[in-house]
Amino acid sequence: MRFEVTILGSSSATPIYNRNPTSQVLNINERLYLVDCGEGTQQQMLRFDVRASRIDHIFISHLHGDHYLGLVGLLSSLHLNGRKKTLKLFGPPQLLEIIDLQFKYSETVLQYQIDFIPTNPLAAETILVNEDVSVETIPLNHRISCTGFLFREKKRLRKLYKEKLERLAVPVEHFTALKKGADYVDLKGRVYKNDELTSDSDNPRSFAYCSDTMFDERYFEQIKGADMLYHEATFLHAMLDRANDTHHTTALQAAQIANITGAKKLLIGHFSARYKTLDELLEEAQSEFPNTALAIEGKTFFI
Amino acid sequence: MRFEVTILGSSSATPIYNRNPTSQVLNINERLYLVDCGEGTQQQMLRFDVRASRIDHIFISHLHGDHYLGLVGLLSSLHLNGRKKTLKLFGPPQLLEIIDLQFKYSETVLQYQIDFIPTNPLAAETILVNEDVSVETIPLNHRISCTGFLFREKKRLRKLYKEKLERLAVPVEHFTALKKGADYVDLKGRVYKNDELTSDSDNPRSFAYCSDTMFDERYFEQIKGADMLYHEATFLHAMLDRANDTHHTTALQAAQIANITGAKKLLIGHFSARYKTLDELLEEAQSEFPNTALAIEGKTFFI
Incomplete structure (x- = not known):
């Protein structure tokens, strides 16, 4: 079964040329799941041949703009392009208010239904189960309420x-x-x-998405043994104080978390715009956890 | 005195690769004025070396997403990049509610002040006068309340x-x-x-920005004799019915308006995503008004 993630955006809040704010799309058994939707995500989909009409599930981790400002435009384009299929949207409760307000003033009445499932930032909860996958929220530790998402492949038949x-x-x-x-x-x-x-069938694979958060042991148990751990790594470890102040993680910490939780592979992303090149971030993480890769725009990783 | 416009985005609502939704930046005597701010405008500024920190005035024509969804991200980046200077923002009254709601939930408290000046869609009003320029709203005829903007250079000294x-x-x-x-x-x-x-000094120059609107004589008198008329031209004239239904203009109509109002030069933009290339739109407009150019991303036009 196909289980892969394509990176659409890898930057943090301030923009930098050629890096887009956070967004990733998972292909699980030919169904697309969008995780976060920073500004410009639609353009990135066009660039990397990801067909927006194939997305039936969207997950928003939190309400900092670099994780959701592309959403209203995407929902609107799906409408203009004739979507009729219901879309499941998972995110902080206030997200619906933000969407509704903007559609109210643009006088947009969507031709398709959005099933909105509010996430709870305080407890890990299973928010989706279908024949291919289950998805749990991961309560993270950020400046505002934020959840990661843990995708677990369903156990296949013998x-x-x-x-x-x-x-x-x-x-x-x-x-x-x-x-x-x-x-x-x-x-x-x-x-x-x-x-x-x-x-017995192969062991079910899992993909843990952890952005944005500071180093916090409370979510480590839940993401144990992930086949692929995506973890934010906004700063180099030399900027640990700044990482703590802003509730972010350093590249070294992301690698430590991969080690502690026994991840098989680590992807790092959400890079600060201060890093024009990313080699140092990668080297720092690999010094602690060699099987690390950069979450580079347009790259697809097989889980 | 420098008086020029750089195109940051030229597409209408649905996205198309390599064309961004509407945004333009005017340089008038070394001050930058941003007109509309579709999704991705920040990236376009980086791409075309427009320094966002130099913008002190932003004008939003209406609340369809392709004209303002890049705004909250831009305001947020200015804050993160340390802006302290007050920013003047002109747009529909409801725009402030949209911004405030998103900053409330992201817990963003801007370090700089926004002076918000609500526009009135029903009457032409002078909304800004400084030593270089005066700006009037142009009441347009779109599906929702929409104003264009008329920039008139101040009369220079003898x-x-x-x-x-x-x-x-x-x-x-x-x-x-x-x-x-x-x-x-x-x-x-x-x-x-x-x-x-x-x-006597040279005659003051003027730039009229008309997007989005259908053909409607009521605003023609106000934009008479513009040195440069930017007019939307969403469709070819073969799609006049669709243009009327959606309150847009065809390329031929834009050219007719340039003729009727005695514009010196016409720029057309806001192209429908159905047009992969723009030659036909340009030819159609030029058949009626030869001095027409396409509002192509990254191009600067001297007024």
């Missing part, structure tokens, strides 16, 4: 030993039950235990 | 005939009075009429 089933001439109509773990009894009454005929 | 003044040994302290139109009396009591010693 895998059939096709050759063995052929040899035993097991009828096809038994396959679904076998995939779900049932034993098989043949016409002569002989019982085959399920694990003789199937193997 | 120009001195320097050589003649030297020959007559007119003391320097008389020059200001001469520039303002006074006659000069020399020590022997001889009177020199002002027009013997000075000439």
